[in-house]
Amino acid sequence: MVSENKTDVIVIGAGPAGVSAAVTVARGGKKVILVERGNFAGSKNMYGGVIYGHAVNEIFPDYEQHAPIERFVSYHSYMLLDEEQSTTITYKNHKDNKNAFVAIRAKWDKWCVEQAVKEGVYFAPDTLVNELIVKQGRVVGIKTDFEEYFADVVIIADGVNSLLAKQIGLRDEIKPKQTALGVKEVIKLPEEVINQRFGINSTEGAAYELVGGPMTGMLALGFIYTNKNSISLGIGACLEDLKSKKIKPYELLEQLKSHPSVAELIKDGELLEYSAHLIPEGGYNAMPKLYTDGAMVTGDAAMLVNNVHFEGTNMAMISGKFAGETALEAFEKGDFSANMLCLYRKKLENSFILKDLKTYRSVIDILSARTSSFLGYYPQKICEFFNIFTTADGVEKHGKFVKFTKDFFRKRSLSELFKDGISAVKLVFGVLK
Ligand SMILES: Cc1cc2nc3c(=O)[nH]c(=O)nc-3n(C[C@H](O)[C@H](O)[C@H](O)COP(=O)(O)OP(=O)(O)OC[C@H]3O[C@@H](n4cnc5c(N)ncnc54)[C@H](O)[C@@H]3O)c2cc1C
Numbered sequence: 001m002v003s004e005n006k007t008d009v010i011v012i013g014a015g016p017a018g019v020s021a022a023v024t025v026a027r028g029g030k031k032v033i034l035v036e037r038g039n040f041a042g043s044k045n046m047y048g049g050v051i052y053g054h055a056v057n058e059i060f061p062d063y064e065q066h067a068p069i070e071r072f073v074s075y076h077s078y079m080l081l082d083e084e085q086s087t088t089i090t091y092k093n094h095k096d097n098k099n100a101f102v103a104i105r106a107k108w109d110k111w112c113v114e115q116a117v118k119e120g121v122y123f124a125p126d127t128l129v130n131e132l133i134v135k136q137g138r139v140v141g142i143k144t145d146f147e148e149y150f151a152d153v154v155i156i157a158d159g160v161n162s163l164l165a166k167q168i169g170l171r172d173e174i175k176p177k178q179t180a181l182g183v184k185e186v187i188k189l190p191e192e193v194i195n196q197r198f199g200i201n202s203t204e205g206a207a208y209e210l211v212g213g214p215m216t217g218m219l220a221l222g223f224i225y226t227n228k229n230s231i232s233l234g235i236g237a238c239l240e241d242l243k244s245k246k247i248k249p250y251e252l253l254e255q256l257k258s259h260p261s262v263a264e265l266i267k268d269g270e271l272l273e274y275s276a277h278l279i280p281e282g283g284y285n286a287m288p289k290l291y292t293d294g295a296m297v298t299g300d301a302a303m304l305v306n307n308v309h310f311e312g313t314n315m316a317m318i319s320g321k322f323a324g325e326t327a328l329e330a331f332e333k334g335d336f337s338a339n340m341l342c343l344y345r346k347k348l349e350n351s352f353i354l355k356d357l358k359t360y361r362s363v364i365d366i367l368s369a370r371t372s373s374f375l376g377y378y379p380q381k382i383c384e385f386f387n388i389f390t391t392a393d394g395v396e397k398h399g400k401f402v403k404f405t406k407d408f409f410r411k412r413s414l415s416e417l418f419k420d421g422i423s424a425v426k427l428v429f430g431v432l433k
Helices: 014-029 053-059 106-117 162-166 191-198 238-245 250-260 260-266 315-331 340-351 352-359 363-369 373-388 397-411 416-430
Strands: 006-012 034-035 050-052 073-083 086-092 100-101 121-122 127-137 138-144 150-158 179-188 206-212 218-226 230-236 269-281 295-297
Touching: 006 014, 006 138, 006 315, 014 034, 014 053, 014 106, 014 150, 014 315, 034 150, 034 162, 050 315, 053 315, 073 373, 073 416, 086 260, 100 206, 106 121, 127 150, 127 162, 150 179, 150 315, 179 238, 179 250, 191 260, 206 373, 218 260, 230 238, 230 250, 250 260, 260 373, 295 315, 295 340, 315 340, 315 352, 340 352, 363 416, 373 397, 373 416
Parallel strands: 006 034, 006 150, 034 121, 073 206, 150 295
Antiparallel strands: 050 100, 073 086, 073 100, 127 138, 138 150, 179 230, 179 269, 206 218, 218 230
């Protein structure tokens, strides 16, 4: 391509996918521009709060010493809610608490880009890519508000909406059933108060996933993560459910905040920030085409998110790395065609990314058909059971258990229970096959 505005690789979007792609290319000795619409990396980005060490290790191996980490996650808790009660299961690994950590995106993304710039990436903030330049069926560059830039390879890392992947026909309009809306508040609290409420010390962190309560009957999960001096509290809810039930996400979040088990964790906190962002939920079945002549699609733009485990940043980082490596191999061969770039998909297929997405391919569909059971009725019943189990009130236990059991079957017909059983079996076999 003949142009003064020509580089080797352009990466669009400075989230985890884009920065990983860009730094990989720079380390391979090629010129790379990382283009970001925000005025700094992270300024437009929002997520729950957890980043996974395995992925960061592959991109920035000495991150632990320098990166803006809030707390390493030592406790993983699963809180089942009914209206007034909750049952929490907590897991703690005493040997290895470096698996995951909490970070604030505005700081984290900025730090990652600073590292990438030190390694030779040219960073262009405040630059919105309006469209891709396609010549004779091949992506050859980008159009911004100011100029046109050209490259041998363009890596698309522009996040969940990816208008750019859509422009070149790699993906369709995002569908409400395949999308969740995440809303989140960051609530300021003194460090000692957080430590005391979550039973942690200052080097430890807690991650909560919440089921039921105000989200009963919806494909929705809540989350709580402990930062150093604040708490991130939010909900991710399927757009279709929000629409069909005519529920506004911030109302759902307000209801969650007033649940007694949540309210006591955030009591007297000061609201610092409110944000909202979409999450791709389509998984393996909704993945777009991942490459074409001259371009590859990474991270959320490629729907690489495992919602069951809240894993998105790791898939974004590793897919970005694979796209960067593929670009380098394309330079070696002097071939930027789809035939060459299909190597990117092969790398994804051989990694945990497509293997995990394949494993979970039917989970969301199965859950969404049985939300009122798995994300409503059963969490409620578990809370009720523990209420009986733990209450000493002078009333004999046998009668209570008989009433509980009768109630259980009265409120859930045999055919409903049968459908739930079939779905549970499908879930297990779907994951194991
Ligand atoms: C509520 C919520 C909770 C989540 N919780 C977690 C969690 O706890 N752990 C986890 O691992 N994942 C979580 N995720 C998912 C995770 O945030 C994403 O999977 C991850 O950020 C994807 O990275 P990405 O680089 O592909 O996209 P993004 O992080 O979205 O980055 C895309 C970048 O592209 C830029 N951009 C977009 N369009 C253009 C354009 N035209 N020109 C220039 N720049 C552009 C954007 O400004 C942005 O910086 C959560 C997501 C949400 C919404």
